[in-house]
Amino acid sequence: MMSSRWTPFLFLAPALAGLLIFRLVPIGVAVGGSLTGVSLMGDLRFVGAENFEYLLTDPQFWSSLKITLFFNVIINPLQLAVAFALAMLVFRPLPGLWLYRTLLVLPMAVSTGISAVLFGLFLDGNLGPLNGFLEWIGVGAQPFHRGQDQALYTLIGIATWKGAGYWMLFLLAGLYSIPSTVYEAATIDGASAWQRFRYVTLPLMRKPMAFVLVADTAINFLFFAPVYILTSGGPGGATSLLMFEAYRSAFTFSDIGRSLAISTILLGIILVIVVLEFRLLRSPEERA
Amino acid sequence: MSTMNIENLRKSFGETEILRGIDLDVGDGEFVALVGPSGCGKSTLLRLIAGLEVATSGRLVIGGRDVTALPPKERDVAMVFQNYALYPHMTVRSNMGFSLKLRGAEKAEIERKVTEAADVLGLDTLLDRYPGQLSGGQRQRVATGRAIVRDPKLFLFDEPLSNLDAKLRVQMRTEIKALHQRLGNTMIYVTHDQIEAMTLADRIVVMHSGRIEQEGAPLDLYDRPANAFVGGFLGSPSMNFIKGHIRGGSVVTDDGSVLPGGEAVGGHEGRTVLWGARPESIVPATEGFSGMIEVVEPTGPDTQLLVRVAGQPLVVLLRSRTPATPGEKITMTVSPSEIHLFDADHGSRIEAKP
Amino acid sequence: MQIGRRQFMAGAASMAFAGSLGRAAAQSVTLSAPWMGWPENQVTPLMTAFEKESGIRISAERLPIAELFRTLEVRLQARNELPDVYLVDGPLTASYAARGHLLALDEMLAADRDRFVPTTLVQGTYDDKLYAMPLGASSQLLFYNKKLFAEAGIAEPASAPDQRLTWEDLLPIAQQLTKPEISQFGFAFENTNPYQLLPVPLSRGAEVIGPDGLTASGYVDGEGMIEAMTWYQELFQTHKVGPVGTFQTGVTQEMFGSGKLAMIIGGTWNLVGFEKFEGLEFGVAPHPYFAGGKQVTPTGSWHIGINPRTAFMDEAQAFVKWLSTRDAMNLWFDLRQYPPSLEEVWEERAGTTFVDPAWEIVRYELANTATPRPATPAYREYEDFLRTAMQDIQTGSDVSGALTQAAQNIDREMRKYR
Known part of the structure; x- marks a missing residue:
């Protein structure tokens, strides 16, 4: 019989191997690669911090960094709020909202790529039905993803449409895990519906909300497909998120070093923000 | 005035009728236990009183005020839940002070009342802990404390001790009893544990299938159960029942065994009855009815026997360390005043006809 | 779109792997040739004609222009034997050649240089060597x-x-x-x-x-x-x-x-x-x-180049050489009217195709106003x-x-x- 000390590791081995091969090794390769440069003939050489130093002087990088941070400052709280509202609606459905549950699942059933293409058609300036509608009601056609001022918000909207239903599921699970007697206790203690939400639901949803916010942040910092499909970083660089810059560097301009340097910086930013978010959303019990 | 009056209260969930017309009056300061098997409607009745459910019909009056249609907030009741339902994200202090905070009480007042309640319950050192850091008994105390702080017209307890281990349950039972004596509030206590009901309550209400079977002082119910259900429900081990016919002052079973008839047989010659005797009422004797000992269970102070009489098992509780061996024959008797007779068809108690 | 996704997800290496497995199984040689996403009837006839003559199959993958460039970039950067031959946009000759992605064609086309309209050779040349053979001019x-x-x-x-x-x-x-x-x-x-x-x-x-x-x-x-x-x-x-x-x-x-x-x-x-x-x-x-x-x-127009790392060098050269023939260029012109890169096609069609006033304009522009990209x-x-x-x-x-x-x-x- 095998020593029981090793048994847990044996069970964990497949998952750990997966983590190592698919997560940690690529991260290592990326961080290592960010310190290299590729010559025209494809030779790899160590360049130290050169890629990073260059990035600091690169206005495109700073602009992309600003756009990426702004994008995340808006989209993460927005998606969390929308997902929470959706979860509350499913949890305590209003009458006549059966249709809405179907609509909720729809975005999840469509792949990110396809939904971006569909939105491209839907929002199109010449043929898109939405602009047709806006003109009909007298608002006038909007450029949406083709407009420098609207493109980023359009992407935020599309991503929220796509993501909110998914994040809603986690929050819904959280809502279901709050014992109904706690609400009843609060009711008897004299809490109104709003007070129950404010003093019971909200604080008890800290953990699921922290999870959603952290996971959502990590995903949104890596937001890519709709940029690639709809805007290619434009117009005028308005949607040039760092992830798209990293993609372009690697696959369009064969500058792997710059691409990996951007990826490494992204990784660092995500780590810092995730740690901050976890701290922010720690329950008072954990803080004590 | 913390009285409560219930008139013909009914509650249905869809087609299913859970409460089939409850009438109950509770006096000021009274401790009433609602007992019954699970599904009897006792918890639903408590939730109706709390306002967590809305009655289908009937009237509910608390402290002279008709509260049938009022939300819980306006009924001035406090409730202790089976799973305690503490707010996991609040300290003991905040849990206990929550209702006062919602009512807009001043901080100093909240603090004073919470401290008072904590003193009573021995929670003063735990005020800054979170529910997750407390033992089961401590949580139960906090739940009780949260109710005390309110000083409500009515205390409602929904099986508050059933999540505790046996030893702690006995201890907390004593504490609740002491608390009632100290506070003097009106309390309504739901339990499926008849010992809890017997020990705590001024009055026991036995429920079954959405109806009140019998209500009264614990020992009255114990001594004179109104029907076989109440007889069987109260007391542990529970009452023995053997079916037979009344013949000449005795009860004769189908196989011809003769059981003593007791005081109630008068005027019922020939009637088919359930003969009932509590295990502790049956004592060994030189004369009486006999049976075969099948199992002997010494519990320390007592000895519990399983005896086969007239082909049916009979539990006998001997208040002594009686030496007994399985396979032995035993002769027993029951004092006539401790024999209960019930109608074999509808189970209601039979009294001697004058 | 579909292709862009695939290349991005799977990566060039795995595709090369799958590609070499496929070829080992095939009986005749198949050359991988990323091509422009022109209508199918402007591409396949050319490939079929070559296959008939040589027995070598051409797997022409038709990609929209932006995808073509991205796909080539990813595959070439993998620096393996794929693709065998590929379309080169004239002004990209220098980029590919400077990074070692093109085979110099001077030796192979030594005898043919004079047959081309001289200006068409310019964009296929880098560092005084011809790296990409012109398939036409444009206007x-x-x-x-x-x-x-x-x-x-x-x-x-x-x-x-x-x-x-x-x-x-x-x-x-x-x-x-x-x-x-x-x-x-x-x-x-x-x-x-x-x-x-x-x-x-x-x-x-x-x-x-x-x-x-x-x-x-x-x-x-x-x-x-x-x-x-x-x-x-x-x-x-x-x-x-x-x-x-x-x-x-x-x-x-x-x-x-x-x-x-x-x-x-x-x-x-x-x-x-x-x-x-x-x-x-x-x-x-x-x-x-x-x-x-x-x-x-x-x-400026499309050229054709050979991946110097191709596993089928002879076959790839045969394809390019065949494309330089008068028959192939004539067929190509019929399929898609790029101003021909071969003098002989101009001469042959002088009395037929090029009497159209449009072609008179094109001839004038090519001789007088045409300005190649930087x-x-x-x-x-x-x-x-x-x-x-x-x-x-x-x-x-x-x-x-x-x-x-x-x-x-x-x-x-x-x-x-x-």
Whole structure:
């Protein structure tokens, strides 16, 4: 019989191997690669911090960094709020909202790529039905993803449409895990519906909300497909998120070093923000 | 005035009728236990009183005020839940002070009342802990404390001790009893544990299938159960029942065994009855009815026997360390005043006809 | 789209692996050849003809232009034996050659050099070596819808190169032919590629790249460029004579074919391409220029190159060699009307095909006004950023801002060639 000390590791081995091969090794390769440069003939050489130093002087990088941070400052709280509202609606459905549950699942059933293409058609300036509608009601056609001022918000909207239903599921699970007697206790203690939400639901949803916010942040910092499909970083660089810059560097301009340097910086930013978010959303019990 | 009056209260969930017309009056300061098997409607009745459910019909009056249609907030009741339902994200202090905070009480007042309640319950050192850091008994105390702080017209307890281990349950039972004596509030206590009901309550209400079977002082119910259900429900081990016919002052079973008839047989010659005797009422004797000992269970102070009489098992509780061996024959008797007779068809108690 | 996704997800390496497995199983050799996403009937006949003659199969993967470039980039950067042969956009020769992605063809085509129109060889040459064999030249014409001109009572533009329209002449005509109420536009360029649009600033005398071929700032965002692109933006945003946001060749062609666009600047391939539109009567005129400026037309075309790492060197060379034959070039011309790169095709068709006035214009342009795209190994980067900027300008971005940003980005990506 095998020593029981090793048994847990044996069970964990497949998952750990997966983590190592698919997560940690690529991260290592990326961080290592960010310190290299590729010559025209494809030779790899160590360049130290050169890629990073260059990035600091690169206005495109700073602009992309600003756009990426702004994008995340808006989209993460927005998606969390929308997902929470959706979860509350499913949890305590209003009458006549059966249709809405179907609509909720729809975005999840469509792949990110396809939904971006569909939105491209839907929002199109010449043929898109939405602009047709806006003109009909007298608002006038909007450029949406083709407009420098609207493109980023359009992407935020599309991503929220796509993501909110998914994040809603986690929050819904959280809502279901709050014992109904706690609400009843609060009711008897004299809490109104709003007070129950404010003093019971909200604080008890800290953990699921922290999870959603952290996971959502990590995903949104890596937001890519709709940029690639709809805007290619434009117009005028308005949607040039760092992830798209990293993609372009690697696959369009064969500058792997710059691409990996951007990826490494992204990784660092995500780590810092995730740690901050976890701290922010720690329950008072954990803080004590 | 913390009285409560219930008139013909009914509650249905869809087609299913859970409460089939409850009438109950509770006096000021009274401790009433609602007992019954699970599904009897006792918890639903408590939730109706709390306002967590809305009655289908009937009237509910608390402290002279008709509260049938009022939300819980306006009924001035406090409730202790089976799973305690503490707010996991609040300290003991905040849990206990929550209702006062919602009512807009001043901080100093909240603090004073919470401290008072904590003193009573021995929670003063735990005020800054979170529910997750407390033992089961401590949580139960906090739940009780949260109710005390309110000083409500009515205390409602929904099986508050059933999540505790046996030893702690006995201890907390004593504490609740002491608390009632100290506070003097009106309390309504739901339990499926008849010992809890017997020990705590001024009055026991036995429920079954959405109806009140019998209500009264614990020992009255114990001594004179109104029907076989109440007889069987109260007391542990529970009452023995053997079916037979009344013949000449005795009860004769189908196989011809003769059981003593007791005081109630008068005027019922020939009637088919359930003969009932509590295990502790049956004592060994030189004369009486006999049976075969099948199992002997010494519990320390007592000895519990399983005896086969007239082909049916009979539990006998001997208040002594009686030496007994399985396979032995035993002769027993029951004092006539401790024999209960019930109608074999509808189970209601039979009294001697004058 | 589909391809872009695949290459991105799977990576070039795994594809190469799958590719080599496939070939081991195949009996005859199949060459992998990423190709332009032209209509299938303009591609397959050429491949079939070669297969019939040589027994070598060509697996031509037809990709939209942007995807073609991305796909090639990913596969070439993997530096393995795939693809075997590939289409090279003339100005990209330097980029590929400088990075070792092209086989020098001088030896193989030593005897054939003189058969080519000399200017077509220029763009396939880097460092004095021929790396990519020209499959043709190109030129752009002004196509106009005769019916729409007649209905509006506007005289058709002259076809003689010395009487070509100026942009100043064209604008009022385009305005007359723009009718928003029936979604009809007056004028558009076929697409938004620098290939098509660079003649606009060049006509104003703008320098579009530094003399070293590796400097963008001060040129891409220079004064001439800003003026020219401001004029371009006004076409769409101020005068609204063109459909905004139609960046793709296919869309503008459809619009012209269906009478929703009265004038279009497009390539010679449209001479046959537009025939598919029933009831369309079109005429052609020379490419306009700015009054007082230079007469400039785009040129440059597709070339073919060999991956020096190919596992089927002989077969790949055989394919390129076959493409240089008169029969292959004739077939190619029939399929897609690029001005031929072989002198003998011009001569052979002088009395048949090239009597069309359109071809007279093309001959004139190739000899007099054709200006190749900037010669730089960083053309790919240059084009990518500039195209984005041109699209942004069309949809209303600040002209100077878009060009400055493009210039900075181009300079950044050019540093690796310096």
